[in-house]
Amino acid sequence: MAPVTNARVLFAAVPKDFPIPGETTVHDTTQTIDLDNVPLNGGFLIKTLVLSIDPYMRGRMRSPEQKSYSPPYTIGAPILGYGVSLVLRSENPDVAAGKYVYGTVPHQEYNIMPDMQGLTLLEKHPKLPWTVFVGAAGMPGAYNGSFSASGVNELCFQERPRTLAGKNSRTQKRRSSDWHLYFRQLTWFFQGETAFITTGAGPVGSMVIQLAKRDGLKVIASAGSDEKVKFMKEIGADVAFNYKTTSTREVLEREGPVDIYWDNVGGEILEAALDNANLYGRFLECGMISGYNTGQKGIKNLNQMFAKSLTMYGILVFRLQPKYDKEFYEVIPSALASGELKYSEDVSRGLETVGDVILRVQEGRNTGKAVVIVAEE
Amino acid sequence: MAPVTNARVLFAAVPKDFPIPGETTVHDTTQTIDLDNVPLNGGFLIKTLVLSIDPYMRGRMRSPEQKSYSPPYTIGAPILGYGVSLVLRSENPDVAAGKYVYGTVPHQEYNIMPDMQGLTLLEKHPKLPWTVFVGAAGMPGAYNGSFSASGVNELCFQERPRTLAGKNSRTQKRRSSDWHLYFRQLTWFFQGETAFITTGAGPVGSMVIQLAKRDGLKVIASAGSDEKVKFMKEIGADVAFNYKTTSTREVLEREGPVDIYWDNVGGEILEAALDNANLYGRFLECGMISGYNTGQKGIKNLNQMFAKSLTMYGILVFRLQPKYDKEFYEVIPSALASGELKYSEDVSRGLETVGDVILRVQEGRNTGKAVVIVAEE
Secondary structure: OOOEEOOEEEEOOOOOOOOOEOOOEEEEOOOEEOOOOOOOOOOEEEEEEEEEOOOOHHHHOOOOOOOOOOOOOOOOOEOEEEEEEEEEEEOOOOOOOOOEEEEEEEOEOEEEEOOOOOEEEEOOOOOOOHHHHHOOOOHHHHOHHHHOOOOHHHHOOOOHHHHOOOOOOHHHHOOHHHHHHHHHHOOOOOOOOEEEEOOOOOHHHHHHHHHHHHOOOEEEEEEOOHHHHHHHHHOOOOEEEEOOOOOHHHHHHHHOOEEEEEEOOOHHHHHHHHHOEEEEEEEEEOOOHHHOOOOOOOEOOOOHHHHOOOEEEEOOHHHOHHHHHHHHHHHHHHHHHHOOOOOOEEEEEOHHHHHHHHHHHHHOOOOOEEEEEOOOO | OOOEEOOEEEEOOOOOOOOOEOOOEEEEOOOEEOOOOOOOOOOEEEEEEEEEOOOOHHHHOOOOOOOOOOOOOOOOOEOEEEEEEEEEEEOOOOOOOOOEEEEEEEOEOEEEEOOOOOEEEEOOOOOOOHHHHHOOOOHHHHOHHHHOOOOHHHHOOOOHHHHOOOOOOHHHHOOHHHHHHHHHHOOOOOOOOEEEEOOOOOHHHHHHHHHHHHOOOEEEEEEOOHHHHHHHHHOOOOEEEEOOOOOHHHHHHHHOOEEEEEEOOOHHHHHHHHHOEEEEEEEEEOOOHHHOOOOOOOEOOOOHHHHOOOEEEEOOHHHOHHHHHHHHHHHHHHHHHHOOOOOOEEEEEOHHHHHHHHHHHHHOOOOOEEEEEOOOO
């Protein structure tokens, strides 16, 4: 077969504020690939089926000098993101042609992967499309676990013993069963407590709302459109509001105080949550999208931390993933397929839409998990 | 005996920024008291010996509309603060004349107390002056415990089970021994880790330095004068620096990353600590004096919370005090008397100095614990 186009999304320039399609990222169709004959060098060739567009990607669109938890994208190279791909050819004994892999890949129609690092094999689900496996049953959904009993509890701390292995630490004298107990109890929450969940219509927030309700909490949830508010009510939020048209402070003053705050936004809403926190409140810092494009607003009332004996946990899903992957895939896809857990998707078609979808996600104009279908199988 | 002057320090006006002696507080000598005949109504008459001047007092100098963890001072009434007093007369069977009491009292030479609420009986120590009992062996010293194995661990959470008693909480099903384990492990730290301690020459910071060294941590400590730096080195800080003449960021970049941050200052130094935190770092938020007078600077890099999986604990000593008082007084005064723990005091004499000392504490011009000796016994 003659070479075919291997379209890609290149990182072209660091955005000044919001990422501009065609400037920050460029859809490039000049590259070709010979699918039958391209050398694999022991790796495997995959075809991109769906790509996930997520808020954190803005953080990778930066100058290489700036340090962060994820490496910066390289100017002139394809951007990277979570996706589901079909294996077309393989020289790797662990992954045969016809299998499906999930993980971070370059935004190209076809990729040659050297090995399975960062990738997971997925089984096709009879009732769920692949888009779900980059959303509610993918990385954002994995934050799910964060709110369940085996969740946040572990997020911050589970790797500490390993990180410190080799140091003369008190930890090493403890039995593993003690650690188990430790993790389980870390941010224990209580039936009857009140949770405030931001970006409640997104793939992370909407899962957190449902798990919080399952666990007997009163749920206050915010998002940026009336359509999103409607969805949050459908999935069980006791109080749902549009933060663009309703004062977050007023809602929290009336419906709070807040025992558990799930933060995906930062900024003024974080300040309102601090001022309306209950004594011994727990803040789960998962993201701060309000500042990703125009800079983080300074938080001026962190003195509430000691005034109210609050605890704030920074959580990052990929430090947890290796440990929970097995349980996650056993539990979550079937709960989504049965309708026990609900989800919402915002689907675009074609790799050429990626730049636009990235911008829409940063502006909060997506309703539900933003996914791009690049190709059918 | 004829009535005598009962001088007092009145709260006269809410400060615009820094509290101004003679404006914010006024030393008033117009009041008299008949020590022999003043009715006690079942209470007891005390003579103020020493008063403690602490950073948190600025927070009480506010308009009553503003909520905070401690009640505001009342315009026209004496300010309040920790002190040691001698009981002159008593109609209360629990506290006889000749005894000493510690706790929050109005800033007056003499006070009639209705009961022992908020007060503790103190035994005179053969080797320690009363000033120590409002400092290293008083409220600020009680933050000591915060850094020991039985310390911070409990600070944030120890009251939660009680607070939620009556709610249908999972907690109540747990055995108390589980809770014990929970508390102990909450902010466990590790030999060989690096702690950064601010206001390291003050009564809180200097105790934390010594306990951190005892527990095998590398200690970086900051304060605002070369004299304070000298003291921090004397008590064991591995790296001590004057933040007014040395860049905190540069020190932390060279000597960090920071596993444990003890924050008494907030503002830019907190931002520098966030940027130089180690993965899984723990931040102990005890105070933010940089913003008490001129407003809190907004913290713009809280995204480091999730980038580095940090945890931040807000701690407030008076929520812990009832539980630890006994252990504290058994352990700390003797360790101070023996020299095992070192302390530093900044002593003023006379109630009329209170307004000036308050200002000096807010400006960080005190070297060591600020105390006012009001009277000899």
